[in-house]
Amino acid sequence: MLGDIKDTVFEIVQAVLPVTIVVIILQFSLISMPMDVFLHFLAGTVMVTIGLILFMLGIKIGLLPLGETVGAEIPKWGSAVIVIAIAFILGFAVTVAEPDVRILADQVEFVSQGDISKSILIFMVALGVGIFVGLAMLRIILGIPLAYLLGAGYVFVLLLSFIVPSNFVPIAFDAGGVTTGPLTVPFILALGIGVASVLGGKSTLGDSFGLIGLASIGPVIAVMLLGVILQ
Structure with missing residues (x-):
């Protein structure tokens, strides 16, 4: 100590x-x-x-320790649905608590003069992270190559960038960046290490990492979709 x-x-x-x-x-x-x-x-x-x-x-x-313990325990329950659901909830909750996300939301609300609500932006960013953390757990369970998910995710982001309002594009990419903050990153990494460590036949090193890169796509997509809704 x-x-x-x-x-x-x-x-x-x-x-x-x-x-x-x-x-x-x-x-x-x-x-x-x-x-x-x-x-x-x-x-x-x-x-x-x-x-x-x-x-x-x-x-x-x-x-x-909490992230690794939770990650190591939930696969023992024998249900991929439970693993994904808990990963979604934890990813959502830790993103809501992330200081970087709140700073971005404050600044966006201030600059937009309230047109883009702080609470809505935080919710969408957290929703995006939660969904993609759940997807990252599914990748570990099924052994899906990370490159496939990253490639598909960024192609979708590129396509969305052509149809969303131009002012939402930079906000969306910043939203992806702020989720790699000091609270979200260690927890998601620890969670992934815990899950990968108990899945037989999987590479702990290969499966434990890449989660942050994958999870950061979620907020970009979520904020772009918010732009489409609000336009």
Whole structure:
């Protein structure tokens, strides 16, 4: 436990410190921000560092073991429908809680002046992730090559991009990006590892990964379909 804390603190400080140093150098050489703004930046940096340390410890202690445990247990129930249904529910729920998704939804609602509702956008993004996480579980169960699903998904995205309103296309692709956030990614990966580890005859390494790439297609399609509905 102490070793995990030490490693996590080192990783976060190592990630945050270079940006902080660059900003400090720029402050006293080129930018010269107002001192209150600069002090707010330093205070925010400390808060971010502490928050990331606690967040990463929470991921390692709670979220990753939970995802692997759930993923390892649900295939034992012997029903592919249950596996897919639970994967859908978990994918939907973890996306609703994803901070990156909420930030995107806030910004879209603000820029669109309320025309695109924050709650509807979060729902559609979460729905897209849930469906494609369920599809990823089906891929593991049936041994479907990942390239087939990725190819079909992106062909569908390309076709949709020609018929949806132009302002929804960039929002849709950003929606796919924000689902690869710090909460969704570790949980989905852990879930996939757990499922793949108990399915006889399957390659754990090959089946456990690629889920994030597949799941990120779902929000793109869902937001594009939202654009078609709202146009």
